[in-house]
Amino acid sequence: MSLQSPFRAVLFDLDGTLLDTAPDLGGAANRLLERDNLPLLSRKVINQTASQGSLALVKAGYGLDLEEAQYQQLRSEFLENYTAHVNDETTYFDGIDTLLDALDRHNIVWGIVTNKPTLYTQQLLEHYPRLASCAVVVCGDTLDVAKPNPAPLLLAANNINIAPENIVYVGDARTDIEAAHSASMLAVAANYGYIPSDDPADTWQGDHIIDRPEDLLAVLGI
Known part of the structure; x- marks a missing residue:
């Protein structure tokens, strides 16, 4: 030194x-969106959202008009998905x-x-x-x-x-x-x-x- x-x-x-x-955080969100026949998040959106946490990624994909209970359910599903693919990419x-x-x-x-x-x-x-x-x-x-x-x-x-x-x-x-x-x-x-x-x-x-x-x-x- x-x-x-x-x-x-x-x-x-x-x-x-x-x-x-970001690839694995975004992947967890996009697998949910694909399941629900919704548009996937771009890498740009993922990169600009990843530091804000799991709920921010959920809201980036599902929008801001859901009930709080729906967001929490999606966040739980996101985390389950993420933990299964935590180091894929x-x-x-x-x-x-x-x-x-x-x-x-x-x-x-x-x-x-x-x-x-x-x-x-x-x-x-x-x-x-x-x-x-x-x-x-x-x-x-x-x-x-x-x-x-x-x-x-x-x-x-x-x-x-x-x-x-x-x-x-x-x-x-x-x-x-x-x-x-x-x-x-x-x-x-x-x-x-x-x-x-x-x-x-x-x-x-x-x-x-x-x-x-x-x-x-x-x-x-x-």
């Missing part, structure tokens, strides 16, 4: 930041291996803080042993609150025993930047992730925006 760098750890969001999970984003290799070489601790529930996070990380063995994993239901609340980030910082001001948080949603700022961490927007067209990353007031995972190395000064 560069002597000039104050950063001792990097925490990452998962979907849209480390892993390109998911991959690392290009450059993630290079980035993680560099962090390891420079003894920078790294971990994951995601709003994805523990069940689906664990199922997914079974396919990615390197991610599963990171220093800390905090999921969306680890605490009673999730991002943009800073508590999950602060829990991760406590678990790795590194002060928040010495940690970088990287994510592809406005809520990630808000959580990082509230936790007194350096906030980095992953512009290669699932960015909504009506909420571009350059409006989030992050400390940095990166267009490729490797661009984080310059932010870290390594």
Whole structure:
């Protein structure tokens, strides 16, 4: 690690930041839509919706005029479908291996803080042993609150025993930047992730925006 760098750890969001999970999230939605003889979601719509969660994908496909009970039933069916196909097409984003290799070489601790529930996070990380063995994993239901609340980030910082001001948080949603700022961490927007067209990353007031995972190395000064 560069002597000039104050950063001792990097925490990452998962979907849209480390892993390109959109094909499998979108696939779960599209299998339901196909079953119900409805138009399928395009990859563009999937990418722009994936960071907003399962219910957002359901509403993107089924519209906004259903009863709440119908949405919850569809969400349940979506999650059942997703868990059966959690890693059919998911991959690392290009450059993630290079980035993680560099962090390891420079003894920078790294971990994951995601709003994805523990069940689906664990199922997914079974396919990615390197991610599963990171220093800390905090999921969306680890605490009673999730991002943009800073508590999950602060829990991760406590678990790795590194002060928040010495940690970088990287994510592809406005809520990630808000959580990082509230936790007194350096906030980095992953512009290669699932960015909504009506909420571009350059409006989030992050400390940095990166267009490729490797661009984080310059932010870290390594």
